Amino acid sequence: MLSSHGSLGISSPEATTDTAITPDSEDDVATEIIPKEEDADEQALENRGDAKPIAAGDADAAAQPTPRKRGRPRKHPIVEPKKTSHARSKTGCGTCRRRKKKCDETKPYCMNCEKNNVVCDGYEPKQPWRSGKQKALVIRNQIPAELPLLVDGVDGSIDQMFFRHFTTQVGRVLSLTDQQNPFLDIIVPMAMGHVGLMHSLLYLSGSCLMANEPNTRADWEERQEHHSSKAMLLLKEDLASLTSSGETAVATIGDPSIAQTLILCLQTVCAGDLTGSYRHHLNAMKEMLMIRQGSFPNEQLRRFILEFLLYHDYSSSITSLSNPLDGRSLALMKGFQLPEYMIQPQAGTLLGVMDGLFGFISRIRQLRDQIRQRRAMGKEHWWDTPIIHDAFVIDNELRAWECMHPPDSPRYAASLLYRQCTWIYLYRTVQLSRPSPTFKQAVDEGLRYLRMLPRETDDGSTQSILLMPLFLLGCAAFEPEQRPEISAAFQRLQEWSSLGNIKYAKAIVEQVWQMMDEGREEETWDWETIIARRGWDFLVT
Template sequence: MLSMHTSFFTHPDLNESEIREKDSHDSRSDIPIPSLGIRGSVIRGSTSSASTGVSTDDASVDSLDWNGDKSPSVDQDYEQMKGYSHFDTAQLDDIMEMPKVEELDELDDDLLSIKQADVESGAPAAVPRKRGRPRKHPLPAPGGQAKVTKGRSKTGCITCRRRKKKCDETKPSCQNCQKNAVVCEGYPLKEIWKSGRQRQADAVPRSLPLLIDGIETDVDRRFLDHFVYGFSRVLTLINDDSNPFKEILLPMATQHRGLMHSLMCLSGSHLSGLDPEPKLRERKYFHFHHAIQDLKDNINASSSAKSPDEEDRLLVEDPIIASTIALSLNTICEGETNGEYRPHMDAARYLLLSQQPRNEKFRQFIVEFFQYHDVSNSLTSLDRRPNLLHNDLHMPDCVPGVSAGMFLGVFDGLFNYISQITQLRDRIRERFNEGYEPAVDYQTLSEAVSVDMAIRAWETSHEPDTPNWCLAQLYRQSTWVYLYRTIRPSRPSDKIAQVVDDGLDYLDQLPHDASAFSIVLMPLFLLGCSAFLVEQRQRIKQGFENLKSYSNLRNIDPAFKVVTRVWEIMDTRMQDSWDWEKIIRDMNMDFLIT
């Protein structure tokens, strides 16, 4: 660098050898001058290149040479300083401000040989990678932004505050929790202060009340549509708008929340059998629990509202009675076989015996419905006997035509004969268990003959060759089979085979989509318990399959299971096959075949 400065101020008339010799002298005489504070080589270079009369001979330059043994003398310094005494400051400034810059083409080799000094930059120096596994969370680069120390705050995450650790408050989850392998529970919601007027405005309920109690969700709407357009047609013979479940019960349910819960539970049980979607079953149980709770609340309220001078009976509204029968039907849809229907049927019996329904149309429906299920229940149990035998449950004052009935056998008197046959069976079973011989005494036989004559004389009011007429004939055949299996020994005969075949012929004449299939299970069960022939059993099995495809009621499978068990006993202990009520009890089953 010193040679570069010297060359910039060299006189233009000097040749290359003189320049090099001059540079060598300057390099040896680079000694500070105390009086000026600048290096002598720079001044010499400046004076030699200026256009003034400053001497640049060798004598003046060599006067400051140093042989390395001792420092220059004071006299030499003084003599050197006298050479510059005639320069003033302004003249020196002019010389320094106007240097003559020469072309460097001749000195390219010298310039390229000079090693460039390292220049510091703002970028951080590269740090060599240390040995070992790298960090999961690398350290920040040197020279990066320094971490700002925070003061104590209460805005840390929930996990760090519970663990009493310092939280770095990184959102959405802090890094401290991640480093310690714990789940960051996030940050508590910020509570925004609200004025009293704002809080009062927020407290105003924004939801509207329900139009119909019990219909709250989209699933409830599905239950309601299924009840109206699908399920109600498999419950009675009537398959139009006059169906009592749509004409009587549904309008009543729109005014009574408990009855609506009962009907929605009933519809949900049937629909969940067709579609096993979990939310359907969950919503069905919701309606069931609310229906039971509402039933209890209404009965308790009616009991506490009685005055001391009233008779000892419970006065309830008609929807309460309707809820009991809806819940009993729910056990059929669910296929329950442990006697779950009993409390509901007992409650309906008690309410009907203790009071008269206020609505006459509802009274006709409820009496027919209850007697049909009560009599049918006696065919499969040893301790359930219909109230019709004691005349405690009277018919409505205005009995509609039998052809307009919702069930078959109640208003036309056929179920009276079934009840009488059930009474004969109880007497025969009692004599048999006590060891009396014969089990069928003369009095029992005489009453059986009377019932036989009544069944032969029975006629239906339905038009011939219609589905309901064929169904009525099927009921007539099954009633006679019930009488024969009660009185006669349990063994194959031409009489029983002929009656069973005729009954199956009437069953085959029913269209598969006819509403008559809604009440086919009871007569089909009686024919099945009397089918001694193998070919008859195949037709019985097909009848159960057709019935299940029509109604999808889940009490059909338990009924066929009992029939299959009766067939097994027929083939092994034929004399015991007549008492299927006892067989059902031994199977630990208790259900309705309606």
Template sequence: MSSASDSPMTTPNFDSTIFNNSDTRSESRLETRSRSNEVVPKLEETELQLADVKEESFGDDPPISPTEPVRIRRARGRPRIHPPRSPTTLAKQAKARSKTGCTTCRKRKKKCDETKPFCMSCQKNNIHCEGYKPVELWKSGKEKAADARKQSVEVKFELPPLMEGVESDLDRDLLQHFVSRASAVLSLHGDQSTNPFTRILLPMALQHEGLMHSVLCLSASHMYSVNPSEEYEDRQNFHRSKALKLLKHDLERQKAGEGGVMIYEDSNVAQILVHLLHSICDGNTSGEYRMHMVAAKQIAMNQKSLNPEFQTLFDEFFYYHWIASQITSLDGAEVPMMENFSLPFEINPETAALIGISDGLFGFISKISNLRRRLRTRIDEKIAPTMDYEALLAAHAIDSGLRTWVCPQSPGTPRYTISMLYRQATWVYLYRTTKDSHPHPFIKSAVDDGIRYINELPSEGWIQSNVLLPLFLIGCAAFEEEQRVEINRAFNGLIACTGLGNIGFAKEVVDDIWKLMDADDAESWDWEKIINAKGWDFLAT
């Protein structure tokens, strides 16, 4: 019995019909594909057939030369794409005009070689080249709008000055420096409420532009001595010029009083005092302070202020600097003194701003200066003996007065210590005037005591402001090397504390005196001549 798998497979008739039909369609597609693969050239409408070309009748015209091309009239239709130009044609094409040339060449419509900063074409033709315009970067509309908004936000209007003369931020800093620092190193009063500069002069400056410029000039000078800067120097010169110009204008408007003597307003008198102090801060050695001193002396002799506080301030500062100027200058004049060595005015020791005036010691210093001028004249004229009878009596009277002098300050206070320092320096000044320039136990003991007073003083600026004068006098008598070490230390500390410009010149004079002392030179006592030989004239205050 045979299985189904062994029996032959029979295919129905409908299957053979389907295959026959598919074969027929396949052959049809192959035939179509073969026809589509044949390349058939496409004739453009502008192409001409040879049959379309008709012979033109030339008539009687001569035949065309065989070398000339036959001109064929082009049929109408879609135009051909223009053929590219030859390199020769491109070379002849006009180039675009450059917009980066210099302004002069663009105006002259000439070619510019664009040499920076000035083109060579203009230089060769001897023409002034105006240079090149700045390159303007393209910005979108949003960027331009943002710039416009930024500019509108940044626009601000400067506020007018509140005080005449205080015109900038730097001026406001200078005014603050005067209140907090400069005024403190020019007076014994560290407290602003008791300092005469801030309590008396500053309110006057707020009402007077010229005085305000003088105050700012003084402050800028002190700032420059502490921290040298071109900015401070320029501002100092500016305020000084304005102050002197306004002072001159005020004096031209004022009328002379009785006897033809000029009467000054308090604000102008204050300007004279401030400019006197400016020559100290500035470290001027040309004697600039003298013209202010002469004016102040005329005022002191001929008028009194209606403001008693200001009059006291003026008297104290004028007489202090007038007497102190005699210590470092040959051109001194005697100050009118009473028989008890007192100054021709009275002052309260508690409110005094400068030691030496309030306690009466400057009366002794003035007498010693007068004695020195007398002895110098006798030496120059070779009159013997140098210490005559009158000179001995004057020296004895000064020595006796110093021994009976009583300090008006309370013991244990910085004011008491500096007053005793002035007393010690005054005696040293007398000794160096009347004795030969040789080491001696007496002068060594006096200098040692003076150094002890200096070392006891606090380092605050308000007390150190009065140390230079006694330090100078004691330094000119320091014969011993260990004394000079202490003197040098005191000078360095004084410069760091106060920043006054005249301290360095005083120290240089002391150094010269030490060289003469070491050489056993008899002229080492006369430091006024040494200063004059240098061409200097300054205040050691």
């Protein structure tokens, strides 16, 4: 047996597979012995990837060894579904790309957008090819390099120039106090936190610069118009946002918006506006202050704004053909007279308001309206008994008036000048319009007070309030020798302040002088009509 089996194992030299009989073999069937992998020749290893499973007993197939697979074979092998190969289009229309939909890329508009009834944004233009480094450089260059504004509303060198001009020139010119400057101490700090007020401030400053610039600057004009539109827009938005049901906007308007109205009113004065735009701002301020009389958290701001309003409101009655003073003006003036223990008259910023002189001006204006009505009716005499009686009352009160400022203060001479010009206003109203020794004496006395005012060392507290008394002195200067000094005072004031309304006030005074010299003295009484015939409406403040 052993020899026979051994002869079977070596009988065929071409056999490559060894077999062995084991005790556990059934029917003594030869068992296939799998050679080790390291014993296989190199050619067989290369062909293993192409080998297929071979049934047992197949001698020819057994000549090519194959690797054994681990685990039990699956009865039904899993067949992976084929993925639809669809590359995402990078050239689709803008609408489909945003909607993440497939685009048919029909030109000029894709049919997908047409079918869905949406607007097709079209296709992006072809871009030149760029490398990765070039794309990264473009992205870096697209990053915004601008920094935020340091102060909201001040954008660029021109705006900075406007702001600097306000803080160094305009604010100083508008200052009417001896010790403090409300525009620099109150308005500017408030504007730093309120963009609408800042636009108004820059609009005012730009208007002052342009009013005295001989050549028009297009860049200045463009920035000035920008600040004007932004100031008006933001003020309207503030009013609209504060409007609530059953409550008007002015009832809840904030202090910055009221200050903004004040600055816009000043702009019309400084720019030399002749259309009477200041009246809209004064009326708005009257309404705001009437409603908010007891609801100002900042008492210093309330007093400054109220005094500013009264000064300009009462001064406007001197040049306006129709009397601008109404019940609100009288009520606000009455409410401004605080008890002595709370505030002294010398603490006021504007002459004529706290010392009571503007109360006389409003009463004299009422007399002028009555006389103007009698003149229009062709009455033989301009005045009647009630008019003369009221004039005597005002005259007695002016004689009893006492200046509250110390004699060593610049306000002392300025207050006496204001009282003198108030009396000239009264005398010019009730007396015939012709030269007289009384007119000459009154104007000479006013010029003496004018010479007492400091010029070189003035801090602005007196220069800022000279336009109104100069106008009244000029309209009463029947004597030609008095006029050069008044003209020189006008010129000094123009050079010092550069306000746009001074030249128009001087032009009216010079026209009055010309009419006096032409023998038309009677017509010079009604200088309000002279102004109206020119189509002008401006403030002498």
